[in-house]
Amino acid sequence: MNIPQSSLPRVVIVGGGFAGINLAKTLANKKVQVVLIDKRNYHTFQPLLYQVSSAGLEPDSIAYPLxxxxxxxxxxxxxxxxxxxxxxxxxxxxxxxxILSFDFLVIATGTKTNYFGNKSIETYSMPMKKVPQALNIRSLILQNFEEAAITNDKAFRKALLNFVIVGGGPTGVELAGAIAELKNHILPRDYRDLNANDMEIYLLEGSPRVLPTMSEHASKKAEQFLKKLGVHVKCDTFVKDYDGKKVLTNSSLEMESETLIWAAGVTGNPVKGLHGKSLLDRINRYKVNAFNQVEGYTNIFALGDIALMQTEDYPKGHPQVAQPAIQQGELLGKNLIKLIEGKPLKKFKYRDKGSMATVGRNKAVVDLKHYKFAGFFAWFVWMFIHLMALVGFRNRVVVFFNWCYNYINFDKAARLIIRPFHKLN
Amino acid sequence: MNIPQSSLPRVVIVGGGFAGINLAKTLANKKVQVVLIDKRNYHTFQPLLYQVSSAGLEPDSIAYPLxxxxxxxxxxxxxxxxxxxxxxxxxxxxxxxxILSFDFLVIATGTKTNYFGNKSIETYSMPMKKVPQALNIRSLILQNFEEAAITNDKAFRKALLNFVIVGGGPTGVELAGAIAELKNHILPRDYRDLNANDMEIYLLEGSPRVLPTMSEHASKKAEQFLKKLGVHVKCDTFVKDYDGKKVLTNSSLEMESETLIWAAGVTGNPVKGLHGKSLLDRINRYKVNAFNQVEGYTNIFALGDIALMQTEDYPKGHPQVAQPAIQQGELLGKNLIKLIEGKPLKKFKYRDKGSMATVGRNKAVVDLKHYKFAGFFAWFVWMFIHLMALVGFRNRVVVFFNWCYNYINFDKAARLIIRPFHKLN
Incomplete structure (x- = not known):
């Protein structure tokens, strides 16, 4: 692999997500050799991926060269x-x-879409975990609009304009809100040959409320916001099957749809070769100790979404979001140096900075430890936090300008079908 | 096709390039029904396509939803x-x-890459006439860098880092300059595991000078600028064959290269169905009269790059650039209204606003009718003209910001391999 030999211990980091890049930053110019490996040449800022899907941002706004x-x-x-x-x-x-040798190996490969074994859904639904997948969704939405404008078949037009989003977590909620804005602001202007009322957006959530990992206050407010935007929110509803045409659920709800976006769950991307009794949990997370060491190993670590660290406060592991990954990456960087120097390691303790989700312009929900709020101010906080969390000054400016432009003009400017999506059905 | 019936005459415009959109704008809310047809849902600002190829801009900067x-x-x-x-x-x-009926039909389908019948070059070279093609070039350049970093085969590394651009027109010159900037500013920083000196850029031009349609002053200056940036400029040189590995030319120049970018010529995209004796010239342009009417027809028109209008000043037709297309589109809009109202039509007369090309930061050449200049001021003029020519305020701001950022930081920020390019060889 052509990595120079070095007398320093070699840390190999697999994955350039939040965990991987924060670990790499912490180890910058320290007395280790670091090799960062990723399948892609860029870091993806996943929290804003839905804005690529909904034509609000281009990939370079949320992707950053590793x-x-x-x-x-x-x-x-x-x-x-x-x-x-x-x-x-x-x-x-x-x-x-x-082949590459390592002294320390860090698995930070994150997660991929979980179809829970349903092959038909895997084949026909649209996942949204990667930039190309988000671009596919963008193309498909716009292709559906174009196709709806030319068809004389009313039922087919309805199916083309029926967008079903499965999974009421932050991704599903934010995407549903953004697609509703396309209906409310873009369709009436760009597609005068379509009736915007023909477009429907469904958000299906298996648990009793959207944003199930947030407070009940946040769930209630988010649902209100979504309904105000015209999204049909269906809780206690999970999709049983989808053949590219018809959506079947556990309830009497059935409908024709050409677009099912699957944001219903994730599962880890483990790497082959680690042994041990039940090393992975049911969503493929590696069991790790308080230092992120994988069970049974001292020099192999797992971080972030793919790590299951069971603590008193988090008996089921930490939430699979950016903050635990960032914090674990930073701590592991310091701990690796301590390990090499023979000093005692520091246990990981998650500082929960709160959670938030946005539903659309002026509409967001924020849960802090002692304070929960929703609406315009929450939306403002959401924007500020996400802007600051982006990697690089340039990306912040580009995103900020696009947001201002889109806000003032009720616009989403990247509605381009650069690479048409080829449907299977 | 579901276009409403109307008592107004129907103008069908095929192609949303410079000619098509300027015609559509001139006919806006006039007493005609207009149907604009395009294979893509966006207008492409082709003069800046090379900046997408060289990772300076994202597609949404130069593409605009029709x-x-x-x-x-x-x-x-x-x-x-x-x-x-x-x-x-x-x-x-x-x-x-x-099927769609028309009263007036306007063919504004522009051009595509001309391989002059060489199938091998068509198979293995990279064209750059469309946004996805520009993105393919971007991916391939970055993939080559990554591959060069890991190979131990010196000859292969040299071939990976040998970029051959064929065609010394504005596209070739501008792309060669932009790729040279990747060598000079990005490689040394991002790829410390590569030797930037291993990278070579060749610009091959069949005629005795680069920018053959511009003044000799411009050609000379452009060649100087290119050489300063480290580009090998070879005039009187044309490529005889390329098999994906080896470039053969008419001279003794031969070399291994994994990347041949073909900007050596264009040919029209004619539409089937028009009859007439030698209606198309050898590069597939429709012969039109001074009103852009296709020879033998009164209600069928061809505009811009695909129109051959032979005048006293331009016996071989107008240059295949944006300005004739824009001016013909605008005039035809007015003439169509006159035609419908039974008024006499106005003949097209091309106002040559000059031509220009940029080679890199602070380096451009400008030919005006009575004044030719080069260097920093020319570069400044080039930027201003191109910014103002972009469609839409948003795109201007995004491009302007990116240029400022890239200028200050010697950077090109969109170096992302979003969709890897799959080479055939």
Whole structure:
């Protein structure tokens, strides 16, 4: 893999998500050699992926070249590669571009869409975990609009304009709100040859309320906001099947839809080669101790979404969001140096900074530890936090300008079908 | 195709390039029904396509939704479609989404890459006439860098880092300059594991000088600028063959290269169905009269790059650039109204506003009628003209910000491999 030999211990980080890049930053120019490996050459700011899907932002606003992040880290190398196997005996990983030895291995591969074993849903629904997937959704929405404008078949037009989003977590809620804004502001202007009332947006959530991981106050407010935007919110509803045409649910609700967006769950991206009794939980998270060491190993770690660290406060593990990943990445960086120097490690303790979700212009919900609020101010806070969390000054400015422009003009400017999406059905 | 019946005469415009959109704008809310047809849902600002290829801009900066352009034109409809045939008898066109009758038909389909019949070059080279093609070039350049970083095969690394651009017109010159900036500013920072000196950029031009349609002063200056940036400029050189590995030319120059960008010529995109003796010239332009009427027809027009209007000043037709297309589109709009009202038509007379090309930061050449200049001021003029020519305030701001950012930071921020390009060889 052409990494220079070094007398320093080598830390191999697999995955350039929030956990991976924060670990890499903490280890910058420290007495270790760092190799950051990712299948893509950029970091994805996943919280704003839904804005790419809904034509509000282009990929370069939320994606950031990984090599640019580490450009001043003289001890760090990047490799565009996919890890295929770990050999814990020889301390080597096998990748599609060769073999690499490690002293410390950090698995920060995150999660992928979970279809819960339903092959038909996997085949016909649209996932939204990666930038190309978000672009596919953008293309499909716009292609559906174009197709609806030319068809004389009323039922087909209705199916084309019926957008079903499965999963009422932050991703589903935010995407439903953004698609509702397309209906409310873009369709009436751009598609005068369509009746905007023909467009429907359904948000289906299996549990009794949307945003089930947030407070009941947030759930109630989010549902109110969504309904105000015209989204049909159906709780206690899960999709049983979808063949590309018809959505079947556990209730009497059935409908024709050409677009089912699947945001109903995630499962880990584990790497082959680690052994141990029930090392992974049912959503493929590695069981780790308070130092993020994978059960049974001292030099192999798992971070963020793919780590299951059971603590008193979080008996089921930490939420699979950015903050635990960032905090674990930073702490592991410090702990690795301590480990090398033979000093005692520090246990991870999650500082919950709260959670939030936005539903649309002037509408968001925020849960802080002692204070929960919703509406315009929450929306403002949501924007500020997300802007500041973006990597790089340039991306912040581009996103900020796009938001201002879209806000003033009730617009979403990136409604381009650059690569048409080819439907299977 | 579901266009409402109307008592007004119907003008069908095929193609949303510079000619098509300027015609549509001139006919906005006039006493005609307008149907604008394009294969894509956006207008492409082709003069800046090379900045997408070289990771300086994202597609939304240079692409603009066609429906947004016509959103206030109450008499205008857009259809995403490909025209397959014209029936001049019944005054109908056949498209992939149905049949449409017309009273006036305007062919503004522009050009595509001309490989001059060489199938091997067509298969293995990279064209740059469309946004997805520009994105493919961006991906391939970055993929080559990544591959070069891991290979131990010196000859292969050299081939990966050898970028050959064929065609010394404005597109080739501007792209060569932009890729040279990647070598000079991005490689040394992002790819410390590569030697930037291993990267070579060749610009091959078949005629005795680059920018052959501009003044000799401009050619000379552009060549100087290119050489300063480290580009190998080879005039009187044309590529005889390329198999994805080896470039063969008419001279003794031969080299291994994994990337051949083909900007050596264009040919028209004519539509089937028009009859007449030698209606098309050798680069597939329709012969038109001074009103852009296609030879032998009074209600069928061709505009811009696909029109060959032979005048005293331009015996070989007008240059295939934006200005003739824009001016012909505007004039035809006025002439169509005159035609309907039975008034005499106005002949087209091209106002040459000059030509220009940029080579890199602070380096451009400008030819005006009585004044030719080069360097920093020319570069400034180039930027201003291109910014103002972009469609839409938002795109101007986004491009302006990106240029400022890239200028200050010697950066190109969109170096993302969103969809990897799959090479054939």
């Amino acid at each position: 090599r640019k992040i580490i450009k001043k880290h003289k001890n760090t190398f990047f490799r565009l590669a996919e890890v295929e196997n770990i050999d814990t005996e020889s301390q080597e990983i096998t990748t599609n571009i060769g | 429906r947004k352009i016509i959103k206030k034109h109450k008499n205008t409809f857009f259809r995403l479609a490909e025209v397959e045939n014209i029936d001049t008898e019944s005054q109908e066109i056949t498209t992939n989404i149905g």
